[in-house]
Amino acid sequence: MSKAKGYAAHSHDTPLVPFAFQRREPLADDVVIDILYCGICHSDIHQARNEWGSSSFPMVPGHEIVGVVSQVGSAVSRFKAGDKVGIGCLVDSCRTCSECQDGLEQYCEHPVFTYNSYDSHLNTQTYGGYSNRIVVDQHFVLAISDKLDLAATAPLLCAGITTYSPLKHWQIGPGSKVGIVGLGGLGHMGVKFAHALGAEVVLFTTTPSKAQDAKRLGADAVVISKHAEDMAKHTLSFDFILNTVAAPHNLDAYTQLLKRDGTLCLVGVPDQPHPSPSAGALIFKRRQLAGSLIGGIKETQEMLDFCAEYSIVSDIEVINMQDVNNAFERVLRSDVKYRFVIDMASLA
CATH class of the missing domain: 3.90.180.10 (Medium-chain alcohol dehydrogenases, catalytic domain)
Known part of the structure; x- marks a missing residue:
């Protein structure tokens, strides 16, 4: 030893x-x-x-x-x-x-x-x-x-592979509209990757002061999630929402923004459960509530190579x-x- x-x-x-x-x-x-x-x-x-x-x-x-x-x-x-x-x-x-x-x-x-x-x-x-x-x-x-x-x-x-893996799994690319919930260690990587993959990227945050930085990182738009009227403007418009927040919160606010067959994917792990989402919000538009855990070794190497190609850190x-x-x-x-x-x- x-x-x-x-x-x-x-x-x-x-x-x-x-x-x-x-x-x-x-x-x-x-x-x-x-x-x-x-x-x-x-x-x-x-x-x-x-x-x-x-x-x-x-x-x-x-x-x-x-x-x-x-x-x-x-x-x-x-x-x-x-x-x-x-x-x-x-x-x-x-x-x-x-x-x-x-x-x-x-x-x-x-x-x-x-x-x-x-x-x-x-x-x-x-x-x-x-x-x-x-x-x-x-x-x-x-x-x-x-x-x-x-x-x-x-x-x-x-933080990198945790956000890269679900974006690749759900085949995000040009023509996709993607939401990223939270602009922290995970969220800022989600914005960078979704932008590099060619998607339209919308950041959801509770903090208005983060808007300018989100756009610097690659977000096309920023929505203040505590403003119901701003959230409502995006109803039925997202293909995929990546939720990076590691604290319990209302998931229904995001599921209703998904198109038919859209997916809300959780990657943040709170120390207490989220409130249960509405079954109706999932059932009536065949939406999915999913989760994703880091990535395998092959995919992590792929992510690092992608970052080298697109100058992402x-x-x-x-x-x-x-x-x-x-x-x-x-x-x-x-x-x-x-x-x-x-x-x-x-x-x-």
Whole structure:
């Protein structure tokens, strides 16, 4: 085993503090990565504070990881020392179920998440990217183009693929009218991707001051969702609405805006259930209420390649590791445009 250092939460109600732990020695298929940057996802906060009721401590969060390969195992053929790479939300899966065989490892019945999962190699929980190094099987390592800024690429490994995957699954492209609910870490990526795919993009927000920035990011129009008359103007007009908000709210306000056969897709995970949507709003226009979880490894690589081709990265604010607890509080106040990224050089 080898020594690693990072920041960890030791309980649901204490701040993250410095933490020393062990990484495994690389196996034949392993890639050792020196972590340069890691994004802060809202789910890191949910889990560090045990808001989903499934947290194990001590917890080293972080699943938006970019870095440089420092060592590879004897059977690794896809990567070499010096390569720029990324790790997202998964570091293993069963590899044999139908979901894994279809390249949809995120839906595996036995996924191994980058943190707060069982690590069979060390008989402990997995530790994430708020740390200086990580060891991962090559199947779950992603190549990053030299065209992309590394720090701004980090959030693509969760916020990026979480919004890219449903847009591709529901075949969004030219001629589609797409709504994006919320302009945060996920929402701003949804706007960028929907615009790059050629759709007409409408942002829904409760904050009028976000309108100008939404249009800078690629929105064709902005609707203030608390203004009923503005919402009504878009009734029966959307092919697809991507809802990124991670707090309980009324979904019927959006389902009634969908065309026949339109889809409202949820990607934000609140700590309490949404109010139940009206069955009639779905039934009488054959609308769909759906969900989507990150993306498989093949699709995540596709997304990174798409970003390199279209020069898409996240809008970020880089912070030192020592500022992580303050950053958590600022995320909860929506006081970031639009993703915090930790500079791991600050650990030294």
